[in-house]
Amino acid sequence: MITLKLDGQEVQARKGQTILEVAMENGIRIPTLCYLEGLSPKGTCRLCLVEVTNWNGKLVPACVTPVEEGLEVITRSERLDQIRRTILEMLFLERNHICSFCVSNGHCELQDLAVELGMDHVTFPYRYPGLDMDLSHEGFGLDHNRCVVCSRCIRACSEVEGAFTWGFQGRGVGTMVAIDLGVPWGLSETCTSCGKCVQACPTGALFEKGVATAAQLKSPEIIREVTERRPRVF
């Protein structure tokens, strides 16, 4: 067993666990976005950054940092809240997140985080990129405007469904999720139409076709439930 401190509280952990897993076991909430139980952690969104006091206050992503004996971790502070709010602002300004008529309004992880962390306005200029929707699939739709590039769809598709339909294309701020090698979703030869990507998506970027404003309810926990019943394929 490993002993470490989370927000001054001494807790026990097993070797190989991450800071986030230990925090969750001990009822300590660390905000996350790209993390989804059942999928491999990637540490891409940086919302779960925590401060390790005995590493000179270094910021590390809790979802991918394994615990060590004697770690002293701060999960909530004014500094961390400020950093998390700025990350959220960056996510909001990067694409066109208009909650008022979004299918996920009221059921959106990005929106919930903004409320939780008190991000009530964006202080930098918006980018307003001109992005398309892909409604070519018979059951599902993709709206790049609402994508936060968290890769949960990519991981759900490869690790749980084993279809490897989703991937990234482009680099940096131009990174987009893509189907197969960049074809319209409806033309995909690999998609099994299982819908796990839609359930895993934290925002309204992936949705069931036909849902109206605020009507898209998702169950991301099915990803964990499936992986509890059978191992991940990848």
Next chain:
Amino acid sequence: MERLRKIPVTRIEGHGLITIKLDEDGKVKEAKFHVTEVRGFEYFCRGRTVWEMPGLTARICGICPVSHLLCSAKAGDAILAAKVPEAAHKLRRLMNLGQIIQSHALSFFHLSGADLFLGWDEDPAVRNVFGLMERYPELARDGIKLRAFGQRVIELLGGRRIHPAWAVPGGVEYPLDEERRDEISEGLPEAKRIIERTLSLFEENLPRWREEIETFGNFPSLFMSLVAEDGTWEHYAGAIRFVDAEGEVIADGLSPARYLDYIAEAVEPWSFLKFPYYKEHGYPEGVYRVGPLARLNTCERMGTPLADEALKRFRTSAGGKVVTSSFLYHYARLIEILGCIERIERMMDDPDLLSPRVRADAGINELEGVGVHEAPRGTLFHHYRVDEDGVIQWVNFIISTGHNNMAMNRTVQQIAAHYLQGGDLSEGLINRLEGGIRAYDPCLSCSVHATGRMPLVVKLIGPDGKIIRERSLQ
């Protein structure tokens, strides 16, 4: 050039400007009502899905979101080309009746009540809803209660008072249950008592407004609205009818989807709001009015007993069949509220209201669809073109206030010609110009799909084109 003080602004939606041009003798040569902002909904809706359009276009307005919501859902129905369950149509109707009640109550009590009952020459600091509360607390309270009833109907159906996203292409999101229906039902008796006593109060006061009735947009024009197949007042379905100032039906049974066959829109360089006209009569002769006054002129009956009685009195008050004074939009609004309440009463026993089958599911079966609908302020058109996947390619809206654009201009001209004396922008003139516009209950933010508060500015321009006076209206 002389500038007068500017006064803070309230009580109309959007931005507008009135200019009055004088001739050499100081008489009114021309008066215009300009709408001075643009918003661009028709452009940024492109690229969105047809299923999002009700929720998206509802955001055009915070007062009549329901009108856009329902009209957009109907345009979506046409694109899905699926049979919408009857229960969904009835529930949408119910919501629209609630919308008409709340919007008309807002217009009459909150926005125009102070003009009507405190008088045009009252101090602007008092001539508002708070002044009304002080002087006529019962009346003000009635207005608030009546509007609350209409909003509660909307909320009980769609989950929220403003911007419910409950109507969708193919029907509505979820059904009504018994408990919520009963709550609507319980609110009806008080709402009915309120509108009956308000209607009596208005009718008692009619002689007092003789001059306003004569001069606030009293001119012959066409009137357009939806009417039911048998000619009864209609707000949700039916076909388009035009009547002229003599009450002759000049066009009937027009398919709403073919609106471009009979309506064209002119553009003037001095206003962002387009000028729709009846195509056959040309521009500007094809001026027509929409909204409560028009609906009461085009229909043969209201279809409910008390409202039908009121309709008779309404027509008698104007001494004939057609009421041509825009001042009497107020009267028409009250009669419509009464009719809406009676219609809701009648719907309450309908078992269809509680049906769980409220939505038809379908893909994209048509690439083009028109929704038409009677919003509180008049006939509303939403026209969409989509691609095979349902992504919006092109949008056209004709908004109720837009139809009345020419009529509002004539009203301004008439009031200015009647009340302008000695080239002076007197308080009384300003208030009446404002009241004349307000009779239409215009929603300028909707009409140009625009946003913001409304400084309504009046400019008085001499024959040399120079501004003699300029004032902001309250």
